[in-house]
Amino acid sequence: MKTYLSLGAGVDTTAILLMPDVMDKTDFVMFADTGGENPETYAYLNKYIKPYLEQIGKPLIVVHGEEKVRGEIKTNMEEAYLGWNIIPVRFLRHCTDKWKIKPMHKYLTETYPEEKLKVIIGFAYDEIQRVNSTRWKDQEVWYPLIEKKMTRDDCVRYILSKGFPIPPKSGCFYCPFQRLDQWKELRFKHPDLWQRAIILEKNGSHYPQMTLSNFKKKGSPLTLEDVDKQLGKSLYDYEFDPAEEECSGACMT
Ligand code: SF4
Secondary structure, three states, rough: EEEEEOOOHHHHHHHHHHHHHOOOOOOOOEEEOOOOOOHHHHHHHHHHHHHHHHHHHHEEEEOOEEEEEEEEOOOOOHHHHHHHHHOOOOOOOOHHHHHHHHHHHHHHHOOOOOOEEEEEEOOHHHHHHOOOOHHOOEEEEEHHHOOHHHHHHHHHHHHHOOOOOOOOOEEEEEOOOOOOOHHHHHHOOOOOHHHHHHHHHHHHOOOOOOOOOOEEOOOEOOOHHHHHHHOOHHHOEEEEEEOOOOHHHOOOO
């Protein structure tokens, strides 16, 4: 049996990485990279996670989705969605399925065709409602944080107690499950990425009815461009419906 940690590079899975009792039973760590993580997440991966895994002797396997878009293979989700004229949407999970689950399954079935697999998922104790083992088909699923009754805040404290900084929120910069403060951070800290999110949204064939964010005005959806036009106005001044669910569990963000 091979046991691997499905790394989201956020708080939950970083806490697990630092748990010797779990990592002793882990053969490798796997990260599905959509190509759209925020620069801070890539920096944290390079500065803290990769050197730490090297130090404890656990391989990090990075996989990418691979989709044919108008005759061309794309390994970057943003480029693929631009080519398909679609956007990731909250009520469909094609982004997670195609760019997280599928590349992981492909790697695992090709590399371990006969082996039984156990996947470690980093849901915290206060995220127990996200548990959905059906995504993992015939793999065993292990939830160490739920087993240990560790909430997200416990994970933060644990990471700090181990001398590591808190990782930034992971996930695609155009993710439709972002909270208001994440869109705000993107708008003001990464104006280039914010503009790319606007382009991605506008390129969708159902624009402007279908939007990436859930900004609203008098109950009607606002596009990121609508929001952007009001430069200087605080994003907190808009109506904003938090997503009912978070980025799918498979993303572990
Ligand atoms: S982080 Fe968001 S956009 Fe990226 S794969 Fe997950 S749900 Fe989709």
